[in-house]
Amino acid sequence: MKIGDLEKQSGISAHTLRYYEKSGLLKPSKRGDNNYRHYSNEDLITAKFIKRSKACGFSLAETSSLLAIKTDKSQHVCAEAKAITHNKLQEIEEQIQRLEQMKETLSKLHHYCCGGQESAEFCSIISALEEGE
Missing domain, CATH: 1.10.1660.10 (Multidrug-efflux Transporter Regulator; Chain: A; Domain 2)
Structure with a gap:
């Protein structure tokens, strides 16, 4: 084809x-x-x-490793595929934690801002980002 x-x-x-x-x-x-x-x-x-x-x-590198296992199964063990999957799972868990922290911070910023038409000089979001809070 x-x-x-x-x-x-x-x-x-x-x-x-x-x-x-x-x-x-x-x-x-x-x-x-x-x-x-x-x-x-x-x-x-x-x-x-x-x-x-x-x-x-899975990244392209991880996919490549999985393909190598798929292509020559007799020369590999299941533990290799499991290790790749385990590492990806840990990576995803860490990403979820970072995203949860970001969500919490953004929620606080959103809550503290009135969203009004006042000058941005008084914006609590801008102030918090400037001060690193």
Whole structure:
């Protein structure tokens, strides 16, 4: 199949597929005499794997590691995939904590500001950000 077919079947844009190819995540099975990329059903499976990995929040590097495990399962152990997933889960938990802190701070700033038409010289949000509170 050509890149347009892979795009339709995978739901990944041709531009992104080319980017994945440049990144080493996806390799066309072959190129025709006209230098067009030709993809196999296995390439489609790989493209969908990449898409699902991205949907889980894995980076391209992490996806690459997971693909290496997928490609040569007999040379890897399940613990490798679990470690990658565990690290991503910890990263997400830390992001959630930072976002919760940001939400709390923004809520306080929002609560303290009257939102009126007074000069911003008296704005509690601007004052708090200036003072680092």
